[in-house]
Amino acid sequence: VVIDVLRATTTMAVMFHRGLESLLAVEDIEAAHRAREASSDALLFGERHGLKPEGFDYGNSPAEAAALDLHGRHAIHATTNGTRALCAVAGGQGVVVAAALVNASAVAEFSRTFESVTLVCAGNGGANQFSLEDYATAATIAQDIHAHCPDAELGDGALLSMQIAEPAGLVARGTHADVLREFGFDDDLEFALRKDEAGCVPVVRSCGPGWAVLERA
Amino acid sequence: VVIDVLRATTTMAVMFHRGLESLLAVEDIEAAHRAREASSDALLFGERHGLKPEGFDYGNSPAEAAALDLHGRHAIHATTNGTRALCAVAGGQGVVVAAALVNASAVAEFSRTFESVTLVCAGNGGANQFSLEDYATAATIAQDIHAHCPDAELGDGALLSMQIAEPAGLVARGTHADVLREFGFDDDLEFALRKDEAGCVPVVRSCGPGWAVLERA
Numbered sequence: 077v078v079i080d081v082l083r084a085t086t087t088m089a090v091m092f093h094r095g096l097e098s099l100l101a102v103e104d105i106e107a108a109h110r111a112r113e114a115s116s117d118a119l120l121f122g123e124r125h126g127l128k129p130e131g132f133d134y135g136n137s138p139a140e141a142a143a144l145d146l147h148g149r150h151a152i153h154a155t156t157n158g159t160r161a162l163c164a165v166a167g168g169q170g171v172v173v174a175a176a177l178v179n180a181s182a183v184a185e186f187s188r189t190f191e192s193v194t195l196v197c198a199g200n201g202g203a204n205q206f207s208l209e210d211y212a213t214a215a216t217i218a219q220d221i222h223a224h225c226p227d228a229e230l231g232d233g234a235l236l237s238m239q240i241a242e243p244a245g246l247v248a249r250g251t252h253a254d255v256l257r258e259f260g261f262d263d264d265l266e267f268a269l270r271k272d273e274a275g276c277v278p279v280v281r282s283c284g285p286g287w288a289v290l291e292r293a
Numbered sequence: 294v295v296i297d298v299l300r301a302t303t304t305m306a307v308m309f310h311r312g313l314e315s316l317l318a319v320e321d322i323e324a325a326h327r328a329r330e331a332s333s334d335a336l337l338f339g340e341r342h343g344l345k346p347e348g349f350d351y352g353n354s355p356a357e358a359a360a361l362d363l364h365g366r367h368a369i370h371a372t373t374n375g376t377r378a379l380c381a382v383a384g385g386q387g388v389v390v391a392a393a394l395v396n397a398s399a400v401a402e403f404s405r406t407f408e409s410v411t412l413v414c415a416g417n418g419g420a421n422q423f424s425l426e427d428y429a430t431a432a433t434i435a436q437d438i439h440a441h442c443p444d445a446e447l448g449d450g451a452l453l454s455m456q457i458a459e460p461a462g463l464v465a466r467g468t469h470a471d472v473l474r475e476f477g478f479d480d481d482l483e484f485a486l487r488k489d490e491a492g493c494v495p496v497v498r499s500c501g502p503g504w505a506v507l508e509r510a
Contacts, residue, residue: 200449208449232417232425232467239463240456250449 077175077183078165080198081213082252083261084158085278086138086176086268087121092292093178093274095147101159103286105129108154111287115150122154126259129154138178139263142274161198162280162288170194172280174290177213177244177268182275184220186293193221195233200252208250209268215243216271244271294392294400295382297415298430299469300478301375302495303355303393303485304338309509310395310491312364318376320503322346325371328504332367339371343476346371355395356480359491376505378415383500387411391495391507394430394461394485399492401437403510410438412450417469425467426485432460433488461488 079085088099100115102108105124109131112120120132121141128135134144136155153159158174166172171190175183187193195217197210215237222228222238230238237243247253247269256265267273277293296302305316319325322341326348329337337349338358345352351361353372370376375391383389388407392400404410412434414427432454439445439455447455454460464470464486473482484490494510 206448206450206453208452211449211453231423232428232469233423235425235466235468236428236457236463239458240453246453246456249452251452252449 077173077187077193077195077214077217078158078161078198079175079195079210079213080155080158080161081176081209081247081268082256083136083138083264083268084153084155084198085174086178087136087141088153088174088278088290089176089179089274089276090138090141091121091146091151092276092278094141094144095149097148097150097291099151099153099278099290101153101155101162101288101290103154103156103159105154107286108132108152111152115152118150118152119146120152126255126261137261137264139267142267157198157200159286159288161196163283163286165194165196166280166283166288173293174278175213175217177216177247177271178274179272179276180213180216180244181220181272182277184217184224186277187217188221188224207252209247209252212243212246215240219243244269294390294404294410294412294431294434295375295378295415296392296412296427296430297372297375297378298393298426298464298485299473300353300355300481300485301370301372301415302391303395304353304358305370305391305495305507306393306396306491306493307355307358308338308363308368309493309495311358311361312366314365314367314508316368316370316495316507318370318372318379318505318507320371320373320376322371324503325349325369328369332369335367335369336363337369343472343478354478354481356484359484374415374417376503378413379497379505380500380503382411382413383497383505389497390510392430392434394433394464394488395491396489396493397430397433397461398437398489399494401434401441403494404434405438405441424469426464426469429460429463432457436460461486
């Protein structure tokens with residue numbers, strides 16, 4: 077379960093909730109442009125330093141995506157940490173999904189059908205730094221799974237999460253939330269906090285170095 | 294502030310509390326044996342897979358170290374994750390200290406004199422895994438610093454720690470605490486929980502690849 081709640085995986089969940097057929101996640105703007113050349117009817121979403129890159133249709137904005145009708149459409153989504161985290165865990169034996177608060181309950185319900193669940197926080201700063209918002213989202217999902225499967229064995233990160241009252245509220249209290257406020261992305265931040273607003277589970281269908289294709293589970 | 298509370302940094306704090314003059318932390322048994330050849334009066338502490346290696350004087354055991362008179366003595370201490378974490382952050386511009394629950398208040402008091410403090414959790418499994426006990430110790434120190442410096446800016450890991458009631462109690466509740474119990478190290482686990490039992494601050498005086506020399510601050 078890969079979490080990059082501000083904003084990549086929130087935007088992904090919202091896109092599928094708005095009817096998206098498939099999503100190609102890529103690590104950088106150049107890869108996104110190359111993918112669009114090969115698939116000209118795909119919509120281009122993404123960011124560079126928080127902003128919509130030149131030639132892109134949309135930013136990496138859940139609030140913006142929520143206003144779109146994406147039924148039957150295909151998207152290319154350029155996002156650094158989110159894609160890196162998806163690629164880092166995809167390609168192994170497990171099933172990889174993208175999670176945020178907007179699809180937390182759906183992801184928890186989906187995850188409960190598996191024997192083992194690993195929650196992966198994408199993190200900040202090239203993924204080296206602990207991010208409060210990703211951990212808070214993981215804690216929300218871990219608490220949900222634990223409530224339904226009280227006998228499940230917990231790893232140390234999940235054990236810690238059981239100590240936290242209302243983790244979802246912490247998504248807006250980390251350093252990256254402040255960065256988004258500085259950029260003027262208050263709408264996205266507010267949207268990212270709407271638990272279960274977009275109850276879709278995006279799942280990785282195929283992947284390679286620097287890219288992953290997701291569809292609805 | 295480097296934390297490997299079960300058991301490396303707890304043992305270190307206890308050794309200095311028992312009068313130790315200096316400690317050479319090394320990553321493996323072989324380096325420890327070589328160091329002893331060069332300094333035959335130094336005492337050899339350490340572990341391999343939790344147990345005291347052949348030819349060593351003592352294990353990596355705070356309970357054992359607490360019973361020793363180490364005044365004027367020098368120690369060589371072989372410990373994998375703890376030494377790696379010390380070496381990873383030492384050699385830069387800052388001052389590096391070893392912290393555990395047994396010296397938490399002393400470390401917090403020492404740290405408060407600096408403009409910026411970074412708490413580094415050594416972690417488990419070759420340091421790749423989050424460890425509840427190291428984070429719980431970091432949370433204890435962060436809460437102490439925050440109580441005395443309420444205006445200090447907090448990073449995401451410290452922000453999370455403010456949500457946790459009585460983090461010190463979590464040291465005994467992680468997966469590595471269970472491993473120690475399986476090995477029969479209940480005494481060490483019980484000792485590691487004794488907050489401020491050994492109020493010494495071991496500080497790195499010099500370091501190189503795979504080794505660090507510590508003395509009392």
